Amino acid sequence: MTRVNLVLLAVLVACALATVTSNHQARKLFMELERARAEQKRIDVEWGQLQLEQSTWAKHALIEGIATRSLAMRAPDARRLQFVNPAPAPAAAPPRQEVAK
Amino acid sequence: MMISAPSPLLQLRLPLWRSRMMLAIVFIGFGALAVRAAYLQVWHNDFLQQKGESRYSRTIEISAHRGKITDRNGEILASSTPVRSIWAIPDDVDRSVEKRRELARLLDMPLAELEKKLADEDREFVYLKRQLPPEQADRVAQLRMSGIFQQREYRRYYPAGEVAAHVLGFTGIDETGQEGIELAFQAELAGHAGSRQVIKDRRGNVIEDVASVRVPRDGRDLALSIDSKIQYLAYRELKNAVETHRAKAGGIVVMDVITGEVLALANLPVFNPNNRAHLTGAQLRNRVLTDTFEPGSTMKPFTVALAMELGMVKPTSMVQTAPGKLTIGSATISDAHPHGALSVTEVIQKSSNVGTAKLALAIDRQDMWDMLNRAGFGVVPRVQFPGAVAGRLRPSKGWRPIEQATMSYGYGLSASLLQLARAYTVFGRDGDVIDATFVKAAGPAFGSQVVHPEVAYAMRQMLELAAGPGGTAPRAQTMGYRVAGKTGTAHKQEGKGYAERKYRASFVGFAPVSAPRLVVAVMIDEPSAGRYFGGDVAAPVFSTVVGGALRILGVAPDAPMRPVVLPAEGAGVEESI
Numbered sequence: 001m002t003r004v005n006l007v008l009l010a011v012l013v014a015c016a017l018a019t020v021t022s023n024h025q026a027r028k029l030f031m032e033l034e035r036a037r038a039e040q041k042r043i044d045v046e047w048g049q050l051q052l053e054q055s056t057w058a059k060h061a062l063i064e065g066i067a068t069r070s071l072a073m074r075a076p077d078a079r080r081l082q083f084v085n086p087a088p089a090p091a092a093a094p095p096r097q098e099v100a101k
Numbered sequence: 102m103m104i105s106a107p108s109p110l111l112q113l114r115l116p117l118w119r120s121r122m123m124l125a126i127v128f129i130g131f132g133a134l135a136v137r138a139a140y141l142q143v144w145h146n147d148f149l150q151q152k153g154e155s156r157y158s159r160t161i162e163i164s165a166h167r168g169k170i171t172d173r174n175g176e177i178l179a180s181s182t183p184v185r186s187i188w189a190i191p192d193d194v195d196r197s198v199e200k201r202r203e204l205a206r207l208l209d210m211p212l213a214e215l216e217k218k219l220a221d222e223d224r225e226f227v228y229l230k231r232q233l234p235p236e237q238a239d240r241v242a243q244l245r246m247s248g249i250f251q252q253r254e255y256r257r258y259y260p261a262g263e264v265a266a267h268v269l270g271f272t273g274i275d276e277t278g279q280e281g282i283e284l285a286f287q288a289e290l291a292g293h294a295g296s297r298q299v300i301k302d303r304r305g306n307v308i309e310d311v312a313s314v315r316v317p318r319d320g321r322d323l324a325l326s327i328d329s330k331i332q333y334l335a336y337r338e339l340k341n342a343v344e345t346h347r348a349k350a351g352g353i354v355v356m357d358v359i360t361g362e363v364l365a366l367a368n369l370p371v372f373n374p375n376n377r378a379h380l381t382g383a384q385l386r387n388r389v390l391t392d393t394f395e396p397g398s399t400m401k402p403f404t405v406a407l408a409m410e411l412g413m414v415k416p417t418s419m420v421q422t423a424p425g426k427l428t429i430g431s432a433t434i435s436d437a438h439p440h441g442a443l444s445v446t447e448v449i450q451k452s453s454n455v456g457t458a459k460l461a462l463a464i465d466r467q468d469m470w471d472m473l474n475r476a477g478f479g480v481v482p483r484v485q486f487p488g489a490v491a492g493r494l495r496p497s498k499g500w501r502p503i504e505q506a507t508m509s510y511g512y513g514l515s516a517s518l519l520q521l522a523r524a525y526t527v528f529g530r531d532g533d534v535i536d537a538t539f540v541k542a543a544g545p546a547f548g549s550q551v552v553h554p555e556v557a558y559a560m561r562q563m564l565e566l567a568a569g570p571g572g573t574a575p576r577a578q579t580m581g582y583r584v585a586g587k588t589g590t591a592h593k594q595e596g597k598g599y600a601e602r603k604y605r606a607s608f609v610g611f612a613p614v615s616a617p618r619l620v621v622a623v624m625i626d627e628p629s630a631g632r633y634f635g636g637d638v639a640a641p642v643f644s645t646v647v648g649g650a651l652r653i654l655g656v657a658p659d660a661p662m663r664p665v666v667l668p669a670e671g672a673g674v675e676e677s678i
Contacts, residue, residue, distance in 0.1 A: 027309065031308060052180050055177045059262070064337075
């Protein structure tokens with residue numbers, strides 16, 4: 001009878017210690033989760049800021065200004081435009097030929 | 102060994118009841134404690150529980166993020182980012198002058214202004230500066246001044262600036278929508294803040310979630326129908342036109358004929374949504390939706406379409422417009438340039454007031470009212486946007502013949518530019534009209550029929566001629582696409598009459614004619630640099646915008662790629678007012 005009691009006591013102590021450890025583990029993991037969540041939020045905010053920055057740099061007015069003023073670019077006029085038929089019939093396409101010059 | 106004599110006290114014989122009573126008192130004392138403990142912990146445990154929890158549990162506020170607004174291709178048009186506001190308890194603020202000077206420098210304000218804000222020492226809360234970028238706020242925090250605190254907030258940025266200002270509107274300092282889309286979709290964009298209860302350890306780390314008191318919901322992101330490339334193109338061209346013609350104001354709207362989506366909407370004068378320090382009412386006004394005006398000749402196609410719908414005329418039927426004047430009762434209406442007998446097509450092409458009025462006078466006034474009403478005149482457009490107005494279309498019972506005649510060419514009724522654009526979908530589609538939407542649409546819109554499809558097709562032909570070399574708006578032509586549309590040049594109403602030299606030039610049209618995709622409506626208010634006809638002022642804007650927008654959308658050209666041939670300066674174009 002005494003032996004059984006001792007074994008049960010040992011099991012009880014082991015269980016208690018296991019509960020304490022797992023609780024501690026849970027708290028540690030939870031803290032990690034919290035940290036990860038905060039990080040996610042921070043990265044989200046940064047992403048939003050980067051998106052804003054991208055849109056600000058990609059402003060059409062800015063690009064147009066740089067293209068026309070600094071790079072002296074302009075839209076080609078009608079005489080220089082050639083439209084390619086979007087869906088040419090395969091047979092009508094001329095065979096490719098490499099022309100050496 | 103000495104045996105001590107027993108104490109006489111111990112020898113004393115006491116009655117038994119005394120020890121019994123002591124025992125009873127001790128037990129009663131224990132009993133009272135037990136009852137009290139049970140009372141505190143079992144029956145009435147709120148107080149202790151609360152005290153205990155307040156030692157370790159905290160309620161954390163979780164702020165909700167306002168949703169982003171993007172254009173149809175996902176480009177950011179409005180987005181919130183965290184900023185910090187600096188506030189102070191004046192009485193507690195560090196008194197050293199050097200620190201205060203440093204703080205004033207970091208806050209970009211003169212020391213005197215800072216001192217003024219901190220002067221009232223009875224106040225418990227003073228904002229020193231709101232919405233500071235986080236880096237700047239960090240530098241303020243590094244000063245470690247007492248009595249200075251920071252508060253996290255969000256601020257909304259609009260990277261497109263004034264280009265899309267009127268579409269988006271803006272939010273107030275507390276992030277509630279005040280104008281435009283921000284106001285119309287406030288509920289969806291805002292979301293709501295939440296809170297949760299947690300257990301914190303000694304170091305302030307959250308170690309356990311107890312309960313979620315209120316689940317936070319971030320605002321929903323919103324994809325608009327706007328295409329930012331087309332929006333920029335429309336804004337730029339409108340701005341050019343308003344500046345070139347020294348106009349007071351202007352508006353433009355680009356609408357997809359198939360889905361009803363508004364691809365671009367711009368107004369001038371405009372404001373910068375990121376810096377709204379000096380706003381005037383004129384800048385805020387979204388003229389496309391909230392200003393109504395007498396549309397003038399842009400109304401003529403509706404009269405002619407109705408005459409055809411009722412089977413009264415065909416495009417080839419002749420109408421006598423000589424001698425260019427028509428007297429109804431005591432009033433006379435006239436054409437700016439007299440013509441002889443015109444076919445119905447030519448009435449539109451040459452924009453003859455007399456011809457249109459003659460057609461209108463043969464129409465029953467109730468029929469005319471019905472048709473205009475179905476096309477959306479005098480009705481608030483069904484659009485999710487604040488401030489859209491109905492315009493004016495009086496009940497037909499009160500119409501006198503002269504009024505019916507002037508209404509046929511766009512006087513005596515009023516409409517907003519959006520209503521006009523929407524009404525022109527009748528000709529761009531198969532005779533049905535669709536509602537405009539500012540939100541990206543999933544598929545084609547379903548319209549309500551106004552005229553028969555055959556009538557709409559015939560009108561397309563006429564309107565193409567009106568925007569062609571022999572019409573009133575050859576400058577509306579664009580390279581690669583067949584365009585159709587109608588000019589309008591209206592005297593502005595002032596007080597009770599019409600202003601002599603104040604005009605409103607407009608052009609409403611659609612392209613490509615073979616399979617219409619876009620309706621573009623342009624309005625220029627009081628052009629005062631000499632030219633004021635819709636064909637000279639508004640049509641070139643239409644031409645550039647519609648051509649550019651169709652190329653951006655990748656619509657296949659339906660006309661040869663040749664430069665547009667324009668008539669010589671001042672020759673050939675005859676437009677009526």
